[in-house]
Amino acid sequence: MQCTICLSDEGEVIQKGCHCRGDNGAVHLDCLLQLAAHSSATAGRWHAWEYCSTCDHAFNGASAYGLAKCWVDSVTDREKAVASGEGTAAVSEAEKTEALLLLGLETGYYLGQHTKAELIIAEVAETRRRTLGPEHIKTLRTELHLARVIRVQGRYADAIRLQKRVLATMERVVQNPHSHEMLVAKGSLADSYSVSWQHEAALPLLIDVYEKSHASLGPDDSFTLKSLRLLADGYDDVGQTDKALELSQDVLVRQRRVNGRAHPSTVSTMVSMSVFHMRRGEYAEAEAIAREVLTIEVRRLGALHPHTMIATHNVGLYTLLAGRPRDAEPILREAIAIADSCEGYDPHRRLFASASLGLALLRLGQADAAVAMLLDTHKKQLAAFESNADSPAFRTASFLGRALVAQGKVDEGKALLRETLATLTEVQGADAYEARYAADLLTECESTGVAEPEEASRFKMTP
Numbered sequence: 001m002q003c004t005i006c007l008s009d010e011g012e013v014i015q016k017g018c019h020c021r022g023d024n025g026a027v028h029l030d031c032l033l034q035l036a037a038h039s040s041a042t043a044g045r046w047h048a049w050e051y052c053s054t055c056d057h058a059f060n061g062a063s064a065y066g067l068a069k070c071w072v073d074s075v076t077d078r079e080k081a082v083a084s085g086e087g088t089a090a091v092s093e094a095e096k097t098e099a100l101l102l103l104g105l106e107t108g109y110y111l112g113q114h115t116k117a118e119l120i121i122a123e124v125a126e127t128r129r130r131t132l133g134p135e136h137i138k139t140l141r142t143e144l145h146l147a148r149v150i151r152v153q154g155r156y157a158d159a160i161r162l163q164k165r166v167l168a169t170m171e172r173v174v175q176n177p178h179s180h181e182m183l184v185a186k187g188s189l190a191d192s193y194s195v196s197w198q199h200e201a202a203l204p205l206l207i208d209v210y211e212k213s214h215a216s217l218g219p220d221d222s223f224t225l226k227s228l229r230l231l232a233d234g235y236d237d238v239g240q241t242d243k244a245l246e247l248s249q250d251v252l253v254r255q256r257r258v259n260g261r262a263h264p265s266t267v268s269t270m271v272s273m274s275v276f277h278m279r280r281g282e283y284a285e286a287e288a289i290a291r292e293v294l295t296i297e298v299r300r301l302g303a304l305h306p307h308t309m310i311a312t313h314n315v316g317l318y319t320l321l322a323g324r325p326r327d328a329e330p331i332l333r334e335a336i337a338i339a340d341s342c343e344g345y346d347p348h349r350r351l352f353a354s355a356s357l358g359l360a361l362l363r364l365g366q367a368d369a370a371v372a373m374l375l376d377t378h379k380k381q382l383a384a385f386e387s388n389a390d391s392p393a394f395r396t397a398s399f400l401g402r403a404l405v406a407q408g409k410v411d412e413g414k415a416l417l418r419e420t421l422a423t424l425t426e427v428q429g430a431d432a433y434e435a436r437y438a439a440d441l442l443t444e445c446e447s448t449g450v451a452e453p454e455e456a457s458r459f460k461m462t463p
Helices: 029-043 062-083 093-109 114-131 137-151 156-173 180-195 199-217 222-237 241-258 264-279 283-301 306-321 325-341 347-363 367-384 392-407 410-428 433-447
Strands: none
Touching: 029 062, 062 093, 093 114, 093 137, 114 137, 137 156, 137 180, 156 180, 180 199, 180 222, 199 222, 222 241, 222 264, 241 264, 264 283, 264 306, 283 306, 306 325, 306 347, 325 347, 347 367, 347 392, 367 392, 392 410, 392 433, 410 433
16 A cells, blocks of 8 residues: 555555545655645645545544644744744634644544643633633534543543533524534533433433434434434443344444444444444354454554553453453453553543453452452442442442352342342343343352353353
8 A cells, every 4th residue: 555645655654544545545644744734834824634635524543633733833833933033924813722622632532641632622612712702603612522521531520511501502502403513512412421321311312413413414424323323322221222233233334335444433333333242142243343443443543542442341341251251351451451551541441341350350260359359349430420320330239249159258249239130120121231130140149159160151141
C-alpha cells in the first residue's frame, strides 16, 4: 500500500480514518501534516484540514490527532508572527477555540488522556460562554463535548446534570425537535443514562433519537446507524437481547459498507454484538468478535488506551465464561494493568475487570484470593451505585456469594446469593441474564458447595 501524497510505500503507511478505502485512504502521517501545514501557510489560514478533501468526512485516529496538533501549532506560529511584526493576518478567537476544541477531543479519544482533554475543552467552553454567550449553539455543543469527557472518567452524575441543562437550553433556543443539535443532545443524555445503569430512563430517549434521525437523515446516515446501535444496546439493557442482536447485525453490515471495517462506529457495534452473544450464552462467538476488536484497537490506538483495555477485558471475560480460567487470568490482569496506566480513566471499568478476575480466581480454586478481591470490588461498586439495583455491584455480589461458599462460609455465601437473586429478579426480571447467572451459581452451591475444577467450570446458560 502506497501513500497517496508521496506515492511511496516505504515507511509506516496509515489509514487516514475517513471514508476513503484501500490505497485512497493510505498516507504517511508526516506527509499529511506537511501538506496541511504548507496549504495553510500558503492560504494564510488553516484550510479545513480536519476533513478529507476526497470523501469530505472527518479524519480519526492518528491522523485526526496529528492534524489537530498541527492546527494548534499553526495558530501559535501565526500569533507569534503578528506579535513580532512579521505577520499581518491576526488569528481570530473563533479559529483559536475551534483548533483547541479539536485538540481536546482527540487528546481524549486518540491519546486516552481524559483529564487533560477535560481541561482543554473546559477552557474552550468558558471562552465561548464569554465571547458568544451561554445559549449560543457552539457553546452548547462544546458543553456536550465536555459532558462526554466527564462521563468517560466515571463522573456520571456530573455529566448527566450538564447534559440535562444543555438539552433544556436547546429545547428553548433551537425549538426544532428534528434538528441535528437536538438529536445529539438527547443521544448524549441517553448514553449517560445507559452507562450509569438507568436503563428505563434511557430507552425512550434512544427510541426518539433513532426515529427522528431515520426520518430526517435517512437510514444509512452515520448518525442514524450510530443511534440504531445505541438503541440495540438499550433493548439489551432491558432484557430484549434477541432483538438487540438482530438490530446490531443489520447495523454492522451497513456500517462496514458506509464507514469501513475499522471505523470507530463499526468497532463499537462489534463490541455490542459480543455482549449480546455473551448474554445468550454464545461464548465462542463473543470471544471471536472480541479478539477481532482487540486486534483493531491495538493497531489503531496502541496497547495502552482505554478502548484497548475494554477490548482486552472482554476477551478475558469471554474466555473465562467459555471455561478456560487459566487462559483468562493473565488477560484479565493485563486489562487491569492497562486501566491503571490510563490517566483519568473511568474507575468503574477497572472494578468490572477486578470482578471478572475475582471470578477467574474462584474457578481456579483460589477461594481466599477470590473473596478478598470480590469483597473489595463489591464495596466500592455498592458505594458508587448504592441506590441502583441494576448496577455491576449485584453481578459482583453473585460472584462473592459463590466464593464465600467455596471458602467454607456456606450459610453466608448462600444468603448473599439468595438476597442478590431476589433483588435482580425484582428489578430485571427472572429471565434477565444477571438473574439467571445468580440462579445458576446458587444451584451450583446447592449441588457442590466448592469451586469446580477448571475443566468443569464452563458456565452454561440457557439461551
